[in-house]
Amino acid sequence: MTETGSLTCPYNGTPRYPFDGGEPTQYLNEVYFELGPGVWPIWLELAQRPAFLVNGHALLVEVFTRADDFLQPVDPIPGVVPLQGTLLAMHGREHLRVRRPAARPFGRAEVERRRGRVRDLVEARLDGFAGRESFDLVADLATPLTLQVLGEILGVPEADLPLFVGWGDRFLNFSDPLDARAAVQEMCAHIGGLLQARKADPSSDDILSAYAGEQGKDVSTPEAVMVGANIVSGGWETTTTALTSMVLHLLTHGPVPGGTHWDALVADPSLIPGAVQELLRTRPASGDDGPPRIAARDLVLDGVEIPAGSILILGKYGASSDPGVFPEPRTVDFTRENARDHLAFGAGPHICLGKWLAIVILEEALAALLARYPGLRLTGEPIEWRKRSGARRPEQLWLHPA
Template sequence: MVKAEAPACPYDGSPRYPFDKGESTAELNPIYFELGPGVWPIWMDLADRPAFLVNGHALLKHVFETPDLFHQPVQPIPGVVPLQGSLLAMQGEDHLRVRRPATRQFTRGAVNTRRERLAGQVAAKLDGLAGQERVDLVADFAIPLTLEVLGETLGVPEEALPLFIGWGDRFLNFADPADARAAVMEMCGYIGGQLVEREQNGTRGDMLSAYIEGRGKEVTRQEAVMVGANVIAGGWETTTTMITAMVYYLLTHPEQWRRLIDEPALIPGAVQELLRTRPASGDDGPPRIAARDTELGGVQIPAGSILILGKYGASADPDVFPAPRDVDFERANADDHFAFGAGPHICLGKWLAVAVLEEVLAALTTRHPDLRLTGDPLQWRKRSGARRPERLWVHLS
């Protein structure tokens, strides 16, 4: 008897996703540059099914801004962050209704009124590290800072913030989806208790209180819990990662570090350019599903197809960003990147994250101009939604 051969993969020869195979580094995978702008067939190894990579700036903007045609997945997809039960999974008026009460805490104006407070929080964290021979910029600085800022925004007591580190790590671990879901449930249980406490004892002007007052009353408690969990889970790790990625880049490019010391007015531009060029995610973020047969970039997309959104590849589109691999702190359109997404699901905490990053770079360049790496070997996070070293050991002076 002749043994039958397994059928060939219909996408033989196509790029295999995730491109880094869970082994992330500081740099964007070169495949985004090799493919260039366009819609490319790929094969999702963990899901064992085909997909399309959307890699061009204009193409991705169209996908972000047409959620009725390219919607969030309803069912979990192996190898990508689960969206089910999150704000990202909601569409249309329901999405606006549930998101609206939270937005007053995250507008550009609201964040600007917190600038002095944010600068003080950064300074206090650095004061607490004074005199230490070496510091892990991740665990000793970035994580406690971002958790404090987000916890204050929501109204979570400071003593409870360490719980969210564990929940966030488990949520971002792609290797154990069951534990990721369990972590979300534990986090939601805690936030639900905080909402009950406000209902019983009065509101406080924080984000959770907004879901008990005014238009927040249109939102169910379960939906309000979901938003609180999304803000913490989606905000602390990404901001921690960007602090780590930016400082690592600057300390390994001392001429750029010196420029910010000598020209602090460049810091806002530097933050935007580093957001464009330093990928914070171990993958490309939440995918989309084609609602019906359509055409995108000259490629026929069948209904039900998975679209992987190459937001960092789009941020390297040479038609929008000339010499895209160059890090230019004076690039006029650096903020056209997609680090925060775009369209109705653009990151709720965009302006808060930018403000934190600006205050961190301002404080470090002013207070610790001789900041330097210790030379300890770096171990990059594996099979995680975060693209950063586990530790970043530095000498503050």
């Protein structure tokens, strides 16, 4: 195992988690490849307790779909994204009841009808770069674009959107769980005010209006507010991160010496949908593996005994690099036929609500950037990666639009 001394627990020799020590790079850590598919004991460094890593495509799908056996954690766990008070912490009929009013706007057909609006918003953002020598992909395009799209669907005024950036950053800060919870509470209070306004005038066509009206009659106000907070906090940063990581990869890697993947897409834009799926498979967007699970009872998974109450870390990006499902998994191939079988969005009843919207945003943003700036390149500014965060991306990505 690479750098064994820094990766293993001093007590039992198991790998320390997070494997990147809170300082991720754009690449999946070697531990996932070295362990391979299986259920492996690990040590949660920040929580100072043992856990299991579930690594492998079929195993993850099994855990995702066995929601009664592998539960969402009730108590906060240092070092992983907090789930308490979120939609992800619910399961079964309660989860469906609360999620249902938000499901239609994020369905594939509804998102496709919104594609033209997303394209217009991307073009408007790029129009604002006219005459500029450089721009920061994160602050100037990815963050405001994603927030605006989500804000329109949810029903958040555009002027309020910058507030959510600060709340989202605090929510994804692994080093301060108490502040992360405080950020969620502040966000919920703000969304609660918006929801009350919709109840007084539910005529708008947005998700908050759906919860304020007949569709949300079986959902309590705190539950509706929670869904709103989940949509923003769980959607803008992940999509911003994915777009940033994709562009960085395209500009710095290539299928042949001297040629980048960016050049390949400029030459053949029809590859964009496949490129998005393949990069979702190979470019980890999270600083960790996402929400863990808790064993509801004594269980056996892949021949490994899992005691009741054990924490399971679900290696979704390791599963997306499972060589049994994706031959030559480290090779980035935009024509890979089964790239969409990745688990970047999870699986089962808690599959990402905004999956199809994220794909449309990524496709439209890349298409517009490629068409406008075929010669796009990095400015050479130092790239600093976010630390101890749920987002695996550079803090900034400065680009020359020429």
